[in-house]
Amino acid sequence: MLTFTEENYLKTLLKITLDSGNAEVGTNELASSLDVKPATANDMLKKLKDKKLVDYEKYGKITLTKEGRKNAMNVIRKHRIWETFLFEKLEFSWDEVHEIAEQLEHIQSQKLIDKLDKFLDYPEFDPHGDPIPNKNGELKVQFKKTLAEVNVGTSCKMIAVKDNSTSFLQYVVKVGLGINNKIAVVSKQDYDAITVIEINGKQSSVSQKFAENIFVVCNECDIEKNCREEHWKVK
Amino acid sequence: MLTFTEENYLKTLLKITLDSGNAEVGTNELASSLDVKPATANDMLKKLKDKKLVDYEKYGKITLTKEGRKNAMNVIRKHRIWETFLFEKLEFSWDEVHEIAEQLEHIQSQKLIDKLDKFLDYPEFDPHGDPIPNKNGELKVQFKKTLAEVNVGTSCKMIAVKDNSTSFLQYVVKVGLGINNKIAVVSKQDYDAITVIEINGKQSSVSQKFAENIFVVCNECDIEKNCREEHWKVK
DNA sequence: TTTATTTATTAGACTAATCTAACTTTATTA
């Protein structure tokens, strides 16, 4: 049985690799992600290595073992199922669910997650548009791009957010954006990439930083249909 | 903010006083309830005293302060609300909910419990018939007796269980008993107090020990009506 | 009212998770 802390280390390792696409992680990167000092992370890495949850040699890069990845994926699965429960059933807003799910993800009971999954009718995405891993730890990954990459004069559909912070999520709502919204990219400044977008007939200006944190699908599929289904890849 | 462990000490102190009716608790009693050694409990008591959560002098008895009691009651409230959720919404059986609620009761979010309470339509009792404390830490206590105290030839209604262990709860179900069932006490052996009871026309024999763990209301109120409402006392 | 038993406390040690400060290795850059 893993401790709360061990689960957080494994989850964070997996999140870093999923977000960056790079399977190798460094001590400092891990430590700063977990908000601990590198010395602390180093100690824990030795323990996780002993337990065969990470592959790791002194001064080398860190990778999850099959077992470590399985555990990490399970924590992410629980996190996203709980977020969905809080959002769908208890009517929390999408900027409130993450903090509570950080605690709930560590509750130990396979049966609880199975029943919750059923209660929610087997959701595929959490409130932020992130896919929910299945019981075997498989994660469906959509082909997606950021709003910053969308060509001027074309349209796209928002499917997820990259930044999960409360402040960003509240700002997204303020701009009038949400999951599944159609976004038209009206114009973009050459100088600072400030972009004018249109949602439901209402125009807004957003920064480069903002646009890079909105995930969308576009063009190559018909955005009027729900094109999610067709753009999968099992990772 | 209290730690997981501190919350468990406070909760256990309150449970001992509520179950025994006696406001004073000893170190050994507390320790055995928590499944730790007396030395461990003693250390924690010093810490809880420093935090003004218990009143305690060396070699004296332990009592909760107002603040300590408030915290303890809140943990019990969360425990019972979660048990109700697991039972009502996720269809867990009443012998499965306690173990999971032992973990869930430590999730820190007032808003979560408020929303859960609303989602369950403000339940008054958990699946074991125990009353759920309100937000102010007030607990309604029913006048009740155990099945062992019911006179032969009279009837009563089961309202709760004393023992919450899986084995007892499963046995209660096997005997055909459940909350709100009407029980007729048919006969009782002088020698060992083995009691014959009748539920829905079916007779069973139960031991003294069993009968002492079933809480009932009877006689003085009409058991055909739901007499719960009328038998309250705010503790 | 002594003695024995139970109850409670202290001293000293251990593990998990964290830190700071010093040191070593690897990577970058002049």
Added chain:
DNA sequence: TAATAAAGTTAGATTAGTCTAATAAATAAA
């Protein structure tokens, strides 16, 4: 390539929570 910077490791200390073994106080029994 040699110097500098960045990344990673080790040593030693701290806190929370736990234990065992020894000791002290309170209670019950003889």
